[in-house]
Amino acid sequence: MQRMLKIGIVCYPTYGGSGVVATELGKALADQGHEIHFITYSQPVRLGAAHKRIRYHEVNVSDYPLFFYPPYESVLASKMVDVVKYENLDLLHVHYAIPHASAAITAKMVLAQEGIYLPVITTLHGTDITLLGKDASFEPVISFAINQSDAVSAVSQSLKNDTYKLFGINQEIEVIPNFLNAEHQTAPSSNELRSEYALPEEKVIVHMSNFRPVKRIIDVIEIFERVHHAIPSKLILLGDGPERTRAEQKCRELGINDLVTFVGNLKQPQELLGIGDLFMLPSESESFGLAALEAMAAGLPVISTNTGGLPEVNRHGVTGMMSDVGDVEDMAKNCIYLLSDEKRLIKFKDQARKRAEDFSLEKILPLYEKLYQTVLERV
Secondary structure (H helix, E strand, O other): OOOOOEEEEEOOOOOOHHHHHHHHHHHHHHHOOOEEEEEEOOOOOOOOOOOOOEEEEEOOOOOOOOOOOOOHHHHHHHHHHHHHHHHOOOEEEEEOHHHHHHHHHHHHHHHHOOOOOOOEEEEEOOHHHHOHHHOHHHHHHHHHHHHHOOEEEEOOHHHHHHHHHHOOOOOOEEEOOOOEOHHHHOOOOOHHHHHOOOOOOOEEEEEEEOOOHHHOHHHHHHHHHHHHHHOOEEEEEEEOOOOHHHHHHHHHHHOOOOOEEEEEOOOOOHHHHOOOOEEEEOOOOOOOOHHHHHHHHOOOOEEEEOOOOHHHOOOEOOOEEEEOOOOHHHHHHHHHHHHOOHHHHHHHHHHHHHHHHHHEHHHHHHHHHHHHHHHHHOO
16 A cells, blocks of 8 residues: 655746646645645645645745845745644655755655655756756756766656756656646636637637747747737637736737737636637747647647747647747748648647547656655655
């Protein structure tokens, strides 16, 4: 019989992919009988209703006049020590190298001084490697945190390769892809809801992201501007972030602001994904592409770039189409190719749904549980 564990999960509590995956993983582990302790600065947005085997520990950072920046990493490490000691955790699973893995290694060393052995598992998600990896000042700390972890996983083969390329890593990295909980990730299409966003003869194109520059939201708008001239369509933008104002201005410049709806952040975006026909993700970099996978589960073919881990999720000519980063013309052409033929579009939608099943919670969760048991058997 499998041992039930007390697991600390450290993650960003926001709408980003790493926070979503970490939260859904914790909920799934709790459903399996494990006791889960989330440690972060606010309650994760995907945590949802109360669960008898889930606890939340808030990290509070005081505003000390001595510090120019609040010392979050130090306070986080101290909180980890406290939770591990008084909740008798079996292990910590941290998502993101900086600051979570580095703080966890600090906590591990503090606990070792008290005779407590704390296994640390680090999951790498993307910008902790691909973005910070380009800044040499982070390299020693990230390499140390990864190498001192008891086990390391990455969400794609592409990210694993980037980690070895950018850092001095002597750890084995296991690829465990992101996943979807089908029970929570799919929603039936609603004609009534769809009618609020588009006319019956119009197609609905969807984009979902955190609107950072790397997501290339302006490309989304320029692609749509080309598509709507050929195919009557509307664009729904889910999410928010630093590029939103520029995106709104671009829509006004192109005279398409009445065709584009900025919805903002949604805790549960599945309903709006469910009324779409096509999903656009022209990112400059994606270590996995969780938004694309969520769209595929809802039956949306994906028009994406061919960068990072996206080819490991989106199959060109099967679940969608891929283009080089910045090739707006080719992505617009691919949109029109799929939207202009209803039989072709239905075929791609069915293939997208089927591909998403390869990343089901039922298939991925046992990989994490096996990783936990492997680490604990070394003790």
